[in-house]
Amino acid sequence: MILPASFYARPTLLVAEELLGQYLVYESPQGKLVGEINEVESYIGSDDLASHGARGLDQRNRIMFGPAGFAYIYFIYGMYYCLNVVTQEEHFPSAILIRSIIPILGTDIMLSNRSLGKSTKTTSPKQLTNGPGKVCQAYGLTTKHDGMPLTCPPLYIESTDKKITTFQRSSRIGISKAQEHLWRFHY
């Protein structure tokens, strides 16, 4: 079953925890892609200095201030995109960054999307989508998908009835601020 908007319209840390083990599905032009979410990070409120929402509403982060259940995709480091899921109520900046997934279906499509022409040695199937930039590249997601709903095809998260109870918490990756928050969940 597709997770409804009401699932996302709850406290961000709770949603992040329950997203582990669910399937991120994208019915791409090339075919259906499915992956199990195994790493997420939360970005919550205007007090979270590591969050784009901390500096107030602007052109890039406006989706974070919108209602729950939408995709927030932004461009970073000149070459990568990151996919977030917007949570909680409208006007409150909060989102969950999908950091890593395990490919389930459409692995060949993901591989061709990533088109790693050079090094096939260091790229094992496990490393295909084990980073936020890689997930977007494998799924073919760009800022064209920014603000797209996650509650209906082609892009949505499928509930697996699986509840991950053994996961780890740690500080977030790739940021320099607010590292005291253990808002990264993975297993």
Place this chain on the structure above:
DNA sequence: GTAGTGATTTTCT
């Protein structure tokens, strides 16, 4: 195996 660094562009100061 780990450690260090270049790529590249959007956005804010």
Place this chain on the structure above:
DNA sequence: GAAAATCACTACA
């Protein structure tokens, strides 16, 4: 002008 929610390549152990 500088930093950024990253990744892959190179060098060295």
